[in-house]
Amino acid sequence: MPHHTLTITPRFYETDALGHINNASIAAWFEVARITFIESLEKQTAASSVNWILASLQIDFIAETFYGTDVIATVTDATAGNSSLTVSCEMTQGGKLTVRGKAVLVHLDTESKRPSRIPDSLREKLAAA
Amino acid sequence: MPHHTLTITPRFYETDALGHINNASIAAWFEVARITFIESLEKQTAASSVNWILASLQIDFIAETFYGTDVIATVTDATAGNSSLTVSCEMTQGGKLTVRGKAVLVHLDTESKRPSRIPDSLREKLAAA
Amino acid sequence: MPHHTLTITPRFYETDALGHINNASIAAWFEVARITFIESLEKQTAASSVNWILASLQIDFIAETFYGTDVIATVTDATAGNSSLTVSCEMTQGGKLTVRGKAVLVHLDTESKRPSRIPDSLREKLAAA
Amino acid sequence: MPHHTLTITPRFYETDALGHINNASIAAWFEVARITFIESLEKQTAASSVNWILASLQIDFIAETFYGTDVIATVTDATAGNSSLTVSCEMTQGGKLTVRGKAVLVHLDTESKRPSRIPDSLREKLAAA
Numbered sequence: 001m002p003h004h005t006l007t008i009t010p011r012f013y014e015t016d017a018l019g020h021i022n023n024a025s026i027a028a029w030f031e032v033a034r035i036t037f038i039e040s041l042e043k044q045t046a047a048s049s050v051n052w053i054l055a056s057l058q059i060d061f062i063a064e065t066f067y068g069t070d071v072i073a074t075v076t077d078a079t080a081g082n083s084s085l086t087v088s089c090e091m092t093q094g095g096k097l098t099v100r101g102k103a104v105l106v107h108l109d110t111e112s113k114r115p116s117r118i119p120d121s122l123r124e125k126l127a128a129a
Numbered sequence: 130m131p132h133h134t135l136t137i138t139p140r141f142y143e144t145d146a147l148g149h150i151n152n153a154s155i156a157a158w159f160e161v162a163r164i165t166f167i168e169s170l171e172k173q174t175a176a177s178s179v180n181w182i183l184a185s186l187q188i189d190f191i192a193e194t195f196y197g198t199d200v201i202a203t204v205t206d207a208t209a210g211n212s213s214l215t216v217s218c219e220m221t222q223g224g225k226l227t228v229r230g231k232a233v234l235v236h237l238d239t240e241s242k243r244p245s246r247i248p249d250s251l252r253e254k255l256a257a258a
Numbered sequence: 259m260p261h262h263t264l265t266i267t268p269r270f271y272e273t274d275a276l277g278h279i280n281n282a283s284i285a286a287w288f289e290v291a292r293i294t295f296i297e298s299l300e301k302q303t304a305a306s307s308v309n310w311i312l313a314s315l316q317i318d319f320i321a322e323t324f325y326g327t328d329v330i331a332t333v334t335d336a337t338a339g340n341s342s343l344t345v346s347c348e349m350t351q352g353g354k355l356t357v358r359g360k361a362v363l364v365h366l367d368t369e370s371k372r373p374s375r376i377p378d379s380l381r382e383k384l385a386a387a
Numbered sequence: 388m389p390h391h392t393l394t395i396t397p398r399f400y401e402t403d404a405l406g407h408i409n410n411a412s413i414a415a416w417f418e419v420a421r422i423t424f425i426e427s428l429e430k431q432t433a434a435s436s437v438n439w440i441l442a443s444l445q446i447d448f449i450a451e452t453f454y455g456t457d458v459i460a461t462v463t464d465a466t467a468g469n470s471s472l473t474v475s476c477e478m479t480q481g482g483k484l485t486v487r488g489k490a491v492l493v494h495l496d497t498e499s500k501r502p503s504r505i506p507d508s509l510r511e512k513l514a515a516a
């Protein structure tokens with residue numbers, strides 16, 4: 001079970017006029033969390049992170065996120081299908097759960113740009129993560 | 130059934146190094162679509178658009194979105210619960226369906242900042258939309 | 259003298275916790291203004307807008323910009339050097355001058371990715387704009 | 388002379404279709420650099436970072452910035468006028484100078500929202516920085 005953790009320091013421009021972090025910035029943070037997770041595995045393999053495309057995104061905003069305190073984003077699960085990878089993520093701020101997200105990525109063949117089977121080398125890293 | 134439509138001209142900075150529009154920009158566009166939809170109804174009522182907070186977001190990326198062609202975002206459904214409003218949205222580019230989104234918003238009492246029943250005036254507008 | 263005009267509807271996520279539009283969003287709007295200006299000329303020529311790179315940016319924030327009222331961005335001047343193009347822009351909101359910007363772009367040769375002389379076809383369009 | 392340093396890990400969504408970091412993201416990074424610099428001083432004083440508004444921004448893009456390597460942003464100078472503060476910043480990536488920026492901030496009175504003299508407590512911190 002993966003347990004990749006990333007610390008995000010909220011930036012002032014990521015706030016909005018409601019005085020909290022805007023949801024689009026949180027969608028962006030989730031991208032950072034899943035890309036750095038995949039990169040942490042692929043550094044050890046031949047695959048490149050740009051082989052992935054986002055198929056769907058689900059984010060639950062459990063509590064507001066604010067400027068001034070670091071956010072911890074944790075990849076809590078990553079399940080490989082044939083060409084798809086479902087990545088789950090939780091974010092906390094000051095120990096409080098703020099965000100729960102799930103993204104489905106599709107692995108692309110670099111040449112054909114079509115969905116292609118996730119390579120075994122990465123499957124092994126996922127299993128061991 | 131609501132049928133609010135918004136034209137979005139993709140901006141160059143909304144692309145990413147994959148050569149298409151980044152998913153976080155599409156999450157941001159969806160916010161524009163649902164806020165302008167609600168504002169189009171509330172202009173006719175007393176309520177203010179900042180009375181809403183996002184509880185969850187679901188986006189399916191059906192096809193890539195590119196720079197250079199306008200995107201049409203249509204609010205296809207908006208269903209009111211007690212204090213929640215579920216807004217569905219579809220985006221097309223060049224006639225092709227690219228994005229399907231669903232957002233659950235919660236109506237807040239301006240004073241207490243707690244969930245509060247969606248006012249009847251807005252329910253009537255939603256029913257008529 | 260060019261007089262390209264663009265209407266920008268501020269988006270809620272472009273605000274920050276100070277309750278106004280964040281400066282980075284205004285930098286982004288300026289990019290939209292100068293790219294659409296150049297594209298409006300180049301559509302009539304062979305050149306592509308991705309032949310340009312930003313060398314410097316100067317923005318004066320004359321007054322705050324707020325959510326809720328359209329912004330008019332006008333390219334007030336565009337002066338060609340050998341390979342550089344200096345684009346000046348003003349933004350107003352509700353008739354009030356809010357932003358004055360100047361950007362220096364460098365025209366790149368598509369193959370070599372090195373600075374290359376702005377083609378005469380574009381110079382003529384600039385002179386006529 | 389101040390020498391505040393910040394490490395920025397470029398995020399994938401900050402790239403654009405030219406394959407490098409978009410200029411608006413660099414404007415945003417500069418905001419992070421100057422705000423964290425001011426906060427690092429003010430933590431030791433009574434003033435709040437939201438007492439500042441941006442009057443002007445100048446950015447020279449010396450070299451392209453890319454995804455995949457950390458950027459070091461250094462506040463190289465901060466000079467106080469009566470109510471204004473001019474903050475200079477340099478960014479490097481892989482040891483190469485990529486960005487040189489200068490921002491003029493104005494100190495606001497929290498109550499009146501009008502320019503107000505930078506407090507002596509902060510001037511002392513600036514002098515000692």
